[in-house]
Amino acid sequence: xxIKLISLAFLVLSxxxxxxxxxxLSTVATADNELDARAEALRQLAESIQVKVSSxxxxxxxxxxxxATQELVDSVKTSTDLTLLGAEVFVMKTKSGxxxxxxxxxxxxxxxxxTKIKAEQTLINSELKAFxxxxxxxxxxxxxxxxxxQLNFHxxxxxxxxxxxxxxxxxxxxxxxxxxADLANKNTWLINLTQxxTKIKAxxxxxxxxxxxxxxEGIDQKKVYTCPIxxxxxxxxxxxxxxxxxxxxxLPTISxxxxxxxYFLIGHLTTNEKGKxxxxxxxxxxxxxxxxxxxxxxxxxxxxxxxxxxxDNNVLLSIDYQLKDKSGKVLPTDIxxxxxxxxxxxxxxxxxxxxxxxxxxxxxxxLSLAALTNAYGTSDQISLKISAEISTFVLRPDPKEHExxxxxxxxxxxxLMNPNEINNKAAVGKKFPVLExxxxxxxxxxxxxxxxx
Numbered sequence: 001x002x003i004k005l006i007s008l009a010f011l012v013l014s015x016x017x018x019x020x021x022x023x024x025l026s027t028v029a030t031a032d033n034e035l036d037a038r039a040e041a042l043r044q045l046a047e048s049i050q051v052k053v054s055s056x057x058x059x060x061x062x063x064x065x066x067x068a069t070q071e072l073v074d075s076v077k078t079s080t081d082l083t084l085l086g087a088e089v090f091v092m093k094t095k096s097g098x099x100x101x102x103x104x105x106x107x108x109x110x111x112x113x114x115t116k117i118k119a120e121q122t123l124i125n126s127e128l129k130a131f132x133x134x135x136x137x138x139x140x141x142x143x144x145x146x147x148x149x150q151l152n153f154h155x156x157x158x159x160x161x162x163x164x165x166x167x168x169x170x171x172x173x174x175x176x177x178x179x180x181a182d183l184a185n186k187n188t189w190l191i192n193l194t195q196x197x198t199k200i201k202a203x204x205x206x207x208x209x210x211x212x213x214x215x216x217e218g219i220d221q222k223k224v225y226t227c228p229i230x231x232x233x234x235x236x237x238x239x240x241x242x243x244x245x246x247x248x249x250x251l252p253t254i255s256x257x258x259x260x261x262x263y264f265l266i267g268h269l270t271t272n273e274k275g276k277x278x279x280x281x282x283x284x285x286x287x288x289x290x291x292x293x294x295x296x297x298x299x300x301x302x303x304x305x306x307x308x309x310x311x312d313n314n315v316l317l318s319i320d321y322q323l324k325d326k327s328g329k330v331l332p333t334d335i336x337x338x339x340x341x342x343x344x345x346x347x348x349x350x351x352x353x354x355x356x357x358x359x360x361x362x363x364x365x366x367l368s369l370a371a372l373t374n375a376y377g378t379s380d381q382i383s384l385k386i387s388a389e390i391s392t393f394v395l396r397p398d399p400k401e402h403e404x405x406x407x408x409x410x411x412x413x414x415x416l417m418n419p420n421e422i423n424n425k426a427a428v429g430k431k432f433p434v435l436e437x438x439x440x441x442x443x444x445x446x447x448x449x450x451x452x453x
Contacts, residue, residue: 023105023106023107024103024104024105024106025045025048025049025103025104025106026045026101026102026103026104027041027044027045027047027048027101027102028041028044028099028100028101028102029041029043029044029099029100029102030094030096030097030098030099030100031097031098031100032097032098033097033098034091034098034100036098037091037097037098037099037100038089038091038100038102040100041089041100041101041102042084042087042089042102044102045084045087045102045103045104046084049084049104049106049160049163049164084104084109084160085109085112085113085116086104086105086108086109086112087102087103087104087109088102088103088104089101089102089103090103106164109164110161110164113157113160113161113164114161116157117154117157117158117161120150120153120154120157121154121182123150124147124150124151124154124186127143127146127147127150128147128189130143131143131144131147137200137207137210138207138209138210138213140196141197141200141210141213141214142213144193144196144197145197145217147189147193148190148193148194148197151186151187151189151190151193152190154186155183155186155187155190158179158183158186200214201214201296202297203297204276204297204298204299205296205297205298206298206299208242208243208246209246211243211246211279211296211298212243212246212247212249212250213250214294214296215247215250215279215281215294215295215296216247216250216251216265216281216294217294218292218294219251219252219265219283219292220252221252221262221263221283221291222252222253222262223253223254223255223260223261223262223263224251224252224253224254224255224261224262224263224264224265224283225254225255225256225257225258225261225263225264225265225361226244226247226248226251226254226265226267227258227264227265227266227267227360227361227362228267228361229243229267229268229269229279230267230268230269230362230363230366230367230371230375231268231269231305232268232269232270232271232367232368232371233370233371233374234307234367234368234370234371234372234373234374234375235305235306235307235374235375236305236306236307236375237267237269237300237303237304237305238303238304238305238306240304241303241304243279243300247265251265258359258360258361261286262285262286263283263284263285263286263291264283264284264285264286264360264361265281265282265283266281266282266283266284266360266361266363267279267280267281268280268281268363268366269300276297276299277297277298277299277300278295278296278297278298279295279296279298279300280293280294280295280296281293281294281295284360286360287333288360307374307375307377308374308375308376308377309377310373310377310378310379311354311356311377311378313352313353313354314353314354314355314356314377314378314380315350315353315354315355315356315378315380315381315382316355316356316358316372316376316378316380316381316382316416317342317345317350317355317356317357317381317382317383317384318357318358318364318381318382318383318384319338319341319342319345319383319384319386320383320384320385320386321337321338321341321384321385321386321387321388322386322387322388323337323386323388323389323438323441324388324389324390325389325390325437326390326391326392326403326434326437328389331438337438337442340442341386341442341445342355342357344442344445344446344449345384345449348446348449348450348452348453349382349384349411349449349452349453350382356376356377356378362375362376369381369414369416369419370416370417370419372416373416373417378416379415379416379417380413380414380415380416381413381414381416382411382412382413382414383411383412383414384409384410384411385409385410386407386408386409386445386448387407387408388405388406388407388408388441388444388445389405389406389441390403390404390405390406390434390437390440390441391403391404391405391406392404402432402433403432403433403434403440404430404431404432404433404434404440405430405431405432405434405437405440405441405443405444406428406429406430406444407428407429407430407431407441407444407445407447407448408426408427408428408448409426409427409428409429409445409448409449409452410424410425410426411423411424411425411426411427411452412424425452427448427449427451427452428448428451429443429444429445429446429447429448429449429450429451430444430447431443431444431447
């Protein structure tokens with residue numbers, strides 16, 4: 001349920017003087033296991049007070065003729081992530097699973113929130129006062145980021161406490177309640193700080209440390225490898241640049257070995273139509289899934305760039321493969337299998353040439369064919385697409401099914417210096433019978449590779 005408007009009659013109460021009308025709330029849930037039963041009972045309890053304030057909540061407060069109205073925009077809704085102070089859960093084992101009962105005394109819970117809110121007020125007011133004294137954008141960015149998180153939780157606590165009051169005594173208010181004034185003030189701070197960060201992110205950043213903080217904002221993953229920043233022509237920023245140091249210093253933990261890294265921070269430098277340079281980063285996992293994207297407007301005019309020296313008789317080889325078992329299920333990507341495929345390609349397809357594998361840092365999708373030469377130091381690119389599966393057939397009159405591995409391979413070679421020169425071919429390989437599925441699939445691929453020649 002989305003709460004569009006909480007009326008003045010419901011909202012106007014004083015946290016310190018208005019008598020409370022306590023209510024006992026109770027919800028029951030059943031599930032196959034204890035944890036699910038407990039979670040569902042708490043979710044229903046949260047739903048019963050009809051409130052959830054997300055981190056994006058903005059509270060619009062208007063004061064006209066000493067009348068206060070407060071609108072909670074669409075982000076106030078029911079949810080399971082609401083932690084109710086004072087809630088108790090009782091779980092009982094039943095024949096079919098578990099039964100959980102969640103209980104809440106609204107007056108007791110309200111008083112717990114009141115204590116929490118007062119403690120938060122002291123801390124946040126001190127933080128806001130300290131923020132006003134700052135002059136450096138770096139220091140203000142760090143403090144503002146922290147304050148936005150604190151204010152979101154603080155406003156949420158305010159609104160949850162408000163919803164816990166059942167049928168409050170309606171009084172004619174001639175003055176704005178103190179708690180409502182504080183809530184409006186905190187919300188104004190939240191809006192102003194958010195706008196400040198938006199302005200900083202849209203501006204041209206010259207401070208290296210601030211740029212690093214913006215590019216790594218929100219990254220809490222560990223063992224992140226910071227890749228070079230590549231330009232559109234395939235050259236990359238030298239690691240001696242101070243930006244790399246500040247980025248690594250801003251991350252929770254880094255990995256100096258990209259072969260052992262769990263995440264990769266992949267950078268690119270582009271120039272927009274106005275001539276401004278933009279540094280962008282993508283956070284990816286080992287399987288190329290994009291987890292986060294950030295960018296900052298930043299000039300790098302005096303930076304030093306480098307390219308990979310061209311290596312004769314070297315080929316940039318990429319292999320895209322999909323292996324299926326006899327049920328048609330796609331087998332998960334495996335590093336060992338990938339290495340085996342590259343070894344087979346080296347032995348069967350590229351006998352007289354050395355190969356270079358695509359690196360996660362040097363994204364082939366981001367670089368043009370000409371740029372790949374600068375990035376990898378090669379003038380030829382070969383792409384292999386492999387589709388292999390376990391199939392069955394019957395030899396009549398014998399009704400018995402026999403398994404065999406079938407592999408289809410397509411080959412494309414492109415001259416990076418002359419993109420119009422393309423060599424395409426395809427081949428099929430089979431392995432019969434199938435004894436060990438993975439080995440059979442690889443054997444079928446090897447046969448297809450040999451036929452390509």
